[in-house]
Amino acid sequence: MMASSYNAKEEDGHHSGPSSHGGAGAVKSKKPDNTAFKQQRLPAWQPILTAGTVLPAFFVIGLIFIPIGIGLYVTSNNIKEFEIDYTGVDVSSPCFSCAKNYSWDSTTSCTCSVNFTLEQPFESNVFMYYGLSNFYQNHRRYVKSRDDSQLNGDRSALTNPSKECEPYRTSEGQPIAPCGAIANSLFNDTLVLYHVDSNGTKISIPLAKKGIAWWTDKHVKFRNPGGNDNLTIAFQGTNKPVNWRKPVFELDPDDRDNNGFINEDFIVWMRTAALPTFRKLYRIIHKKSSSTPTLASGRYILDITYNYPVLSFDGRKRMILSTISWMGGKNPFLGIAYITVGSICFFLGVVLLIIHHKYDSRNSSADIPN
């Protein structure tokens, strides 16, 4: 405004000349428009927050939240969840030796078996997760260490990955595919589940490995480098991540739709977790028939091919079996929170009612509805 003062003043002086002689034209032009907006008289709704108006809202919130909370809490409690730590920290634990004698270079993989018992049958589909603790997948250096263009099948990015992938960008002079710290640290334990039936025989439980990744990730965001049906050729000129035992095109040699970048285990891993303790979907155990539970109660054996070292950073590995409701896995928090907030609202409603009657009872008749 200040800047334009020069012009304004020139104009000013110019105007004041004629207006002093009583020019009617000048009068007209300066008269402000009498519109509702310019006169700040737009029609408006003028609500005021008073005890009277807020009261019903508090009660309504209370009345809605408490049942929702109870519903959520009950749902959460009905979910069956089983969790077992197989890190092998204790000497007594079966994976102790695997955990202890771990080395990246070993060609033979160490296996161990964990026995456990399910007290209750798991009725609906069961989701099998692996969980890691103290693993900072949300560390900044880690989160950004990927190349989405490469993962999307971009050929130039395949051979020339983003700088963000450093120091997992090249190995032995060749670009790494998939590059970056996330891919490099792909979880590579193999978990196999057996049911031990009453006569002691191990029955392998079929674990579905499809449907564990987001559909959009698998079909849009992740793509193998195109142009060639043969993935081995498509990935030619690239090297495997240093920690991997096999190259990316051998992640699932049996299923072409689950191999390379579109391997679902890989995609699941690539979605970095929000917190240092996290779980990731590993397999799904589909319900076979309506009569028998998916996982009957009884003894089970978890066979682990122990490839993934976590003890070096004081981490833990878990296997989780969980059923799922409409609201996801077991999480009493939401239900409790709803009940708490609902009760607080209800309680505050009562307090406000008292305040309202005591202090502004004058207006009560006008303000309280119904």
Place this chain on the structure above:
Amino acid sequence: MGLDLSTLRTLISRYCAGEENWVDSRTIYIGHKEPPPGTEAFIQQRFPDNRIVSSKYTFWNFIPKNMFEQFRRVANFYFLIIFLVQLIIDTPTSPVTSGLPLFFVITVTAIKQGYEDWLRHKADNAVNQCPVHVLQHGKVICKQSRKLRVGDIVFVKEDESFPCDLILLSSSRDDGTCHVTTASLDGESSHKTYYAVQDTKAYNAETEVDSIHATIECEQPQPDLYKFVGRINIYMNNEPVARPLGSENLLLRGATLKNTEYIYAVAIYTGMETKMALNYQSKSQKRSAVEKSMNAYLVVYLCILISKAFVNTVLKYAWQADPIRDEPWYDQRTEAARQRNIVIRAFTDFLAFMVLFNYIIPVSMYVTVEMQKFLGSYFMMWDDEMFDQELGERAVVNTSDLNEELGQVEYVFTDKTGTLTENNMEFIECCVDGHVYVAQAICNGQVLPGADSMDMIDTSPGPEARQREELFFRALCLCHTVQVKEEETVDGIKQGIHRGKSTSFYISSSPDEVALVEGMKRLGFTYLRLKDSHMEILNREEEIERFELLEVLTFDSVRRRMSVIVRASTGELYLFCKGADSSIFPRVISGKVDQVRARVEHNAVEGLRTLCVAYRPLSPAQYQEVCLLLSRAKLALQDRDKRLAEAYDIIEKDLILLGATAVEDRLQEKAADTIESLHKAGMKVWVLTGDKMETAAATCYASKLFHRNTQILELTTKRTEEQSLHDVLFDLSRTVLRQHGGMSRDVSGLSGDYMDYGLIIDGATLSTVMKPGQEDSNSGNYKEIFLEICRNCSAVLCCRMAPLQKAQIVKLIKTSKEHPITLAIGDGANDVSMILEAHVGIGIMGKEGRQAVRNSDYAIPKFKHLKKILLVHGHYYYIRISELVQYFFYKNVCFIFPQFLYQFFCGFSQQPLYDTAYLTLYNISFTSLPILVYSLIEQHINMDILKKDPSLYRDIAKNSLLRWPIFIYWTLLGVYDAIVMFFGAYFLFDNTTFTSNGQMFGNWTFGTLVFTALVFIVTFKLALDTHYWTWINHFVIWGSLIFFVVFSLLWGGIIWPFLNYQRMYYVFMQMLSSGPAWLSIVLLIIASLLPDVLKKVIWRSLWPTTTERIQMKRRCLASQPSTIFMLSQTSSRISF
């Protein structure tokens, strides 16, 4: 060029010789003619050409200069640093997040300034290229204005404006005068007369003018429009004749020639050295209290920011002291990073944290505040109620920086004449030696002296008295600077003035003079015109009397009088003097002083403006002496004003009192009502006037500043003559404090039954009070005692004030220990100093020119508009901006604090919680418009109520909405909301699934969940604060939420081709597909808003403010059966 070289040499030699006395003045060769040899060897100086450059930039320097100017602002500089840090080091967020908003802000500002500068360039070009006529070699040629040089003789025709500052050499009139209007300079549309140099006025043909051989010595350019000192040396027959030059010879650039066919004048100041150009330099900027609070908050937030970054850095290094945590096998550093020095690494980390949290001080706040102020000020200009039909003017906003300060005013300093009063003078009466003549009682030139009630009237004046009476009338007809606005021929004027006002009228810079001359006309003596230094008067017998005007001793506010020296046709010499009673009476040696004084005092109590008239017959010898004195003073180059004043002092003495006049200045419409409202609003109103005490006091009573039960305390020269100032002050303070002894001080003003005090102080006493005491340690206390007295007075009247004293008073109050917000309002040039001094300066578009309006922050047509501008606009602006400021900090705490908390869960790795797009757009588009619209149209109470109930103004006094407790409340609210949001999302995500297909969400979903809750919470919080829901509010609030959702869907909806990351792909949709995400967002919103709603409701019920009480009362009155249910506003759009 040889000439240039020689000039250079002389320049160098001049500086080497140390002839510093030349620096103060300049020498101009008229028509570029060298002075005859043998005279003093003047050194040719170099002057700029006549190019006016109001533009700041050129095409070439625009970008660097503009950038430099913009980044000189602390805020911009801060953001630039953040941006550079992001560019240089590896930071968590992309440089785009801060670069884009900064770029946007800088570009918009640059475009705006560039456009304005382009307009200025255009205006400059138009001015610089407009043709001017210059005399060269005896011929008038046409030149572009910018090529004009100092020393050129310029030819200006009627109605043309002057291209530069000129010294008038001659005009088409024989008497060498010309008429000029300075409307575009100071807004005074009256015609002023300027005089040619006596020795050159005869040269009014081309060739004659060309033959003038003279040099002008004058001071270097000064911005003061009304001061000029110089000397012209005319070489006739090689004998230099020196003549003084004053401002009456100086034609200023921008003024326009009127009623004069043509003039010849010589250019002395050109281009940027003209007085007009020097006056366009910007004034010092005022900052509002809100801005100061805002800056204080900024400092707090900067500290928070730095401490956050520091704490995080320390924790980071403590945490990763364990190498396993620092570099687990899955997350190795690059070799280069590993090599880096630990100190550098720590510092980089600190900077990275700073960058991560820098959004807590958002760029957009500055933009929004600026926009709010700029756009908001339009409501003031648009206000129909502040439009004055009569003047055809509406309110003018010169600076929008102080809008909210209008809601904070504690002291109002008002001028009296033209501000409280109309400055529409009407001649009421005159008193000659105790005979009273009332203008109304005159018909057809017949004098019917006096009304019946006046006891002093002698109905049969003797011949001697009659002579005195006529002398008095003549004195008033002669002693003035009124001009006759000529429309037609001399005969026309004669008839016009005599028969009616239709064809000609009087013009003067002082309305009193016009009133007096018109009054005289009604009493039978008509002033006709000034012709050839002769003033012509038409007396009662229709005869023209001619008086030769010899000298005019012009009016000034220090002397408070003016005089003329005339020679009657009979040859007698008279000095007529007219002025304030206090400046005349001490100089009077005879006359009926007591009667006149009684009458003057009587009139003053009535609220009339009085002037005394006296004369002094001069003998030729005395006149010679006077002439000598004056010419000596006028010729002086240095201290001319002082010497002139001394000369005047010597001349204006031994006067014989003739009588006094009384002129009424009516109160402005609704002045009393306005003052009463201001009082009720808790403001203290001080009247500062140059008028005398009695007149001013009468006006104060009339305008309800003093009530009948107000106890008046006087601190005037009259009292201090009797007692020492010390005693008077202590006396008064005792009186005042005794009253307040019983009750606590803050009750004062609220209850009406306590004793009201009014203080009257005059200029002389004030200056003794203010005088810093050297030897006396007590005198330092005088100021304090005086302030203490003032504090307890509801109204203060300061009379007999010089303009500078007005500013002094304002400054005294401004710097007193409470630091109250002051407002000064005035209409004349004498108010400018106080207008500039006060926190808010308001100009009234009055009759005394435009200077006050020009220098003010806001200008209003009438005093009554002050009520609306303060009580309504000021109140609204304050409410709006304070919410804007608090809300902005609040929403950014909400925004950044979760990010801070997240650091504890991601190994202090500066991992941002939100996606880059969200970081960038949060302040720019998701949450910016609702608050902007709120801050433009919020009305917590209706306008009419605000006007009806001024006491509401007290609710916001003392910056009450931006005090620290409230700021802390908002900040804590922000922190609470942030904690609720973050931990709500944390527990939801904690090692569990919340989709119905068992799939897991990642860190971006976590951030998006928090962000979605955040946008809704922050917007709803504003919705809860909004009291005035127009369709615009609805549109903007719901619109920005919808925009957020649509944007998120779009942002996650496709693989963006030119981005190197796709982390947000389908994140938002996946989140929406999960039931618990919805439930938790709803929960978080309710839980976050709960405490604020609760606080509001409880406070309103238990400790309601006046504002809230009024709101309730209105509701009660207007209550309809309909319920207003806050949380379902979408459905209910009730408008009252």
